[in-house]
Amino acid sequence: MTTVQSPPVPPTAIRPKVVARTGLYAVLAANAAVVTLFAVQAGFASNALVVLGRFAGLYAALLMAFQLLLVARLPWLDRRIGMDRLTNWHRWTGFGLLWTLLGHVVFITFGYARSSSMDPVSQLVDLAETVEGVFRAVVALGLILVIGGVSARWARRRLAYETWHFIHLYAYVAVVLAFTHQVAAGTTFTTSSAATAYWYTLWGVALGSVFLGRLALPLWRNRRHQLRVEAVVPESDNVVSVYITGRDLDRLPARAGQFFLWRFLTRDRWWQANPFSLSAAPDGRSLRLTAKAAGDGSAGLRHLKPGTRVFAEGPYGAFTAMHRTRPEAVLVAGGVGVTPIRALLEELHGHAVVIYRVGSDRDAVLYDELRDLAHLKGAELHLVTGPPVPDRLAPGELLRLVPDIADRDVFLCGPPPMMNAVLGSLRALDVPRTQIHFERFSLAG
Structure with a gap:
């Protein structure tokens, strides 16, 4: 597919x-x-x-x-x-x-x-x-x-x-x-x-x-698709990608930008369900998630063995191209929030500007993939580095990077402080709310 x-x-x-x-x-x-x-x-x-x-x-x-x-x-x-x-x-x-x-x-x-x-x-x-x-x-x-x-x-x-x-x-x-x-x-x-x-x-x-x-x-x-770990690939010292394969994945209604609740059925992990976004658009053959070691659940991913059974709930989320309102888009990612952004870029039509906000170059997970994909899609890619203060994504800086930002859809994913700052900048730039798309991945509200 x-x-x-x-x-x-x-x-x-x-x-x-x-x-x-x-x-x-x-x-x-x-x-x-x-x-x-x-x-x-x-x-x-x-x-x-x-x-x-x-x-x-x-x-x-x-x-x-x-x-x-x-x-x-x-x-x-x-x-x-x-x-x-x-x-x-x-x-x-x-x-x-x-x-x-x-x-x-x-x-x-x-x-x-x-x-x-x-x-x-x-x-x-x-x-x-x-x-x-x-x-x-x-x-x-x-x-x-x-x-x-x-x-x-x-x-x-x-x-x-x-x-x-x-x-x-x-x-x-x-x-x-x-x-x-x-x-x-x-x-x-x-x-x-x-x-x-x-x-x-x-x-x-x-x-x-x-x-x-x-x-x-x-x-x-899960009975139909019989999901299993195919491979575990370290992306950096604290980030890992897990490739999932299974049966009839072309019939799984997943889209770029969505996430699953993943349970890896090992003796010490079967009871834990962790929300991880797809970091590549579904292709009907495999699924990929990419996660940063932020707790016991995500840190243990690098120790998974190929062949491990997986129970996945989903796909979930409205952070998809289904909600587009404009022919052109801006994709803003912060840290490991790049995972659904990278998947979305793969699926989106029209010209896109990608802004990737990280503390330093070494924190830019999947950057090589994002650069190659942006080149293939004819998209602009901006890597914005530096400490959170001063704000590198203030209204003036966003307008400099994307002068027509008010005429584009904006897809935003990243840590809560970064997302709140960008949402404030978008309001200051009078970007219509209907053109701003984001999700906060919190199961408990």
């Missing part, structure tokens, strides 16, 4: 990201309207606090189902929006869910307490002891409070990803407990078989999406 050459999207076409984002909003709004309709048909309680609590509970459950869709890693959504943005939306939706659930508990408890003359704490205990499903809901709320706590930035930075991920898995327990509480105790569902059928369908789709995207599809693809 030859590398796919994708022309830019015609100016009149609706951008894929807009289509996907609008579709998600429309799905959420339509389901909110349906939930509201069923709740109104079920009638209102005489106590306004109880009514508010019931609506808060219904909308919280709807947000919970939406959360599942955001992290299901469905290919159609991921290619158009990107895992980083979907994960970030999931995170912020999670905080909205947390406050909505707290509102549900507070309104319901105080509403019933007003009718029974109990104090709120006694009322909550009484509901948990006497109403089917309420105790399960209290447990679910406790789990969500814990998950919300460890997802706060100050806590997330102090936890290993594996620890954070293990705690986060309890969200699925909370989902099941909350769902059974609603169908058992929710007035909206106990009074309407149509509402109950809708609710089962909604949650079936949400949970089915997670099962499909995160379990069934990866298992099927």
